[in-house]
Amino acid sequence: MNILVCVKQVPDTTMIKIDPVTNTLIRDGVPSVVNPFDGYALEAAARIKDQAPDTKIVVVSMGPEQAKNALKECLAIAADKAYLVSGQTFGGSDTLATSYILSRAIRKIEEVEGRFDAIFCGKQAIDGDTAQVGPEIAEWLSCPQVTYGLSAEAVEDGLEVVKEGDDGNQIIGIDFPCVVTFTKPSWDPRYPTIKRKMAANRAEIPTLGEDAFPDIDTSRIGLKGSPTKVKKTFVPQRKKGGVLIQEESAAEAAQKLTILLGEAHII
Numbered sequence: 001m002n003i004l005v006c007v008k009q010v011p012d013t014t015m016i017k018i019d020p021v022t023n024t025l026i027r028d029g030v031p032s033v034v035n036p037f038d039g040y041a042l043e044a045a046a047r048i049k050d051q052a053p054d055t056k057i058v059v060v061s062m063g064p065e066q067a068k069n070a071l072k073e074c075l076a077i078a079a080d081k082a083y084l085v086s087g088q089t090f091g092g093s094d095t096l097a098t099s100y101i102l103s104r105a106i107r108k109i110e111e112v113e114g115r116f117d118a119i120f121c122g123k124q125a126i127d128g129d130t131a132q133v134g135p136e137i138a139e140w141l142s143c144p145q146v147t148y149g150l151s152a153e154a155v156e157d158g159l160e161v162v163k164e165g166d167d168g169n170q171i172i173g174i175d176f177p178c179v180v181t182f183t184k185p186s187w188d189p190r191y192p193t194i195k196r197k198m199a200a201n202r203a204e205i206p207t208l209g210e211d212a213f214p215d216i217d218t219s220r221i222g223l224k225g226s227p228t229k230v231k232k233t234f235v236p237q238r239k240k241g242g243v244l245i246q247e248e249s250a251a252e253a254a255q256k257l258t259i260l261l262g263e264a265h266i267i
């Protein structure tokens with residue numbers, strides 16, 4: 001089986017700076033990590049590989065040169081190959097442009113790695129938080145998709161995905177090729193081994209720049225090709241105050257809450 005995992009490098013802390021002119025995130029110089037939900041997607045792929053060791057896991061990230069560190073982390077954990085998608089004209093892309101470029105990159109990488117049976121993404125990136133890129137990739141590639149995956153198991157010609165739902169989990173069968181986005185499961189992803197870490201540090205990660213996509217529709221990429229217009233960004237003022245309810249039991253806490261809401265004429 002051939003699995004591609006989309007990985008975004010995100011700021012490690014709350015040190016997110018915003019360019020006041022373009023209203024976009026400034027990522028250069030900010031400590032970064034692999035988006036945690038992408039770690040769950042990678043772990044889901046690794047678990048499939050545990051069952052079928054001939055499975056190949058390829059990771060791809062679109063971002064600046066420093067995103068190679070995130071890719072190396074994925075190589076150290078479970079990935080076999082990594083590709084960076086990076087170019088001046090890709091900067092300023094919103095989710096639609098990002099997913100368009102990634103879908104073109106996926107087709108390009110397939111020329112080397114072979115057709116991907118499944119494309120795994122995180123449910124959302126913890127900085128952008130839109131949860132749009134995975135489903136958009138599925139649309140660009142005309143693939144079926146399952147979102148909010150907790151785990152996936154390879155079955156004949158497809159996957160069985162355990163999907164988190166509001167009223168419990170569902171098991172959904174999906175045919176290859178498909179896109180699955182993953183949310184936080186009850187288990188933790190595996191850690192890298194020293195041996196894999198050393199190999200990852202030595203790994204050459206190819207960069208796909210603009211020249212790799214001579215046929216790309218330039219009206220769909222970058223800031224100019226992005227239909228999202230950020231009108232204003234601001235940090236919301238937090239109101240001080242609040243009441244902490246710390247009763248012995250849930251029933252007592254609910255009773256206290258009811259009294260307080262009644263006193264405030266809310267109920």
Ligand SMILES: Cc1cc2nc3c(=O)[nH]c(=O)nc-3n(C[C@H](O)[C@H](O)[C@H](O)COP(=O)(O)OP(=O)(O)OC[C@H]3O[C@@H](n4cnc5c(N)ncnc54)[C@H](O)[C@@H]3O)c2cc1C
Nearest residue numbers: 006062092094095098121122124125128129130131132133
């Ligand atoms: C007008 C505008 C301009 C922007 N300019 C820039 C800019 O210059 N530079 C910049 O970095 N961002 C920029 N952004 C933010 C950028 O559009 C988003 O970070 C990006 O599209 C992903 O959206 P998200 O973070 O909401 O991801 P989600 O949709 O929440 O991510 C879901 C999943 O998709 C995959 N994924 C998402 N992004 C990537 C990626 N880059 N590579 C691989 N996999 C990915 C991951 O698996 C992730 O878990 C801009 C946004 C807007 C609206």
